[in-house]
Amino acid sequence: AQTVTQSQPEMSVQEAETVTLSCTYDTSENNYYLFWYKQPPSRQMILVIRQEAYKQQNATENRFSVNFQKAAKSFSLKISDSQLGDTAMYFCAFMKHNNNDMRFGAGTRLTVKP
Amino acid sequence: NAGVTQTPKFRILKIGQSMTLQCAQDMNHNYMYWYRQDPGMGLKLIYYSVGAGITDKGEVPNGYNVSRSTTEDFPLRLELAAPSQTSVYFCASSYGPRLDTEAFFGQGTRLTVV
Helix, strand or coil, X not given: CCEEECCXXXXXXXXXXXXXXXXXXXXXXXXXXXXXXXXXXXXXXXEEEEEECCCCCCCEECCEXXXXXXXXXXXXXXXXXXXXXXXXXXXEEEEECCCCCCEECCCEEEEEEC | CCCEEEECCEEEECCCCCEEEEEEECCCCCEEEEEEECCCCCEEXXXXXXXXXXXXXXXXXXXXXXXXXXXXXXXXXXXXXXXXXXXXXXXXXXXXXXXXXXXXXXXXXXXXXX
């Protein structure tokens, strides 16, 4: 079974600074997808960024980027120029190729301080 | 454009009672999902559906039932509520087989079983 581990229950960062959220996963699969979701206080789940395991290039979406280390099974999220609106729970998630069962980590609560 | 609508938003059940959590989407998505989110945990897949008349179990299906008679609706039924089912329930839908493909989540239903 796939497991996803987020070792940082809570983190904080000053506005405009950079923060990195950690995620590791365990799988014997070779083809899979990794995701970072944001859950603000409204409880809505919002996809931040995704990475296909077969792609070596790290995904980037504006201020959000990942450091994907396939051999180490690590998938960290970097948020640059943090904004107050980035305050939320962040979930790392894993999904096998052609499978609808997405496995989530326990989440990291990020607070951006003014 | 309502997206994914869940009702009710909050509910308190007594042990042994039954209820149905409603989920409707107006985007003509084939894929729909039910997740539960326990305190301090990520989301776990209960059931999913790849189209009307087709449902399948996820990671934690015990104690729940679903049906998918139409493309729009995907209700989740709890037959004999137990305290272990106290959680926040999320319904989601997507156009394609992967949650990240135009994926939309509902606002969640907070259920307490006492």
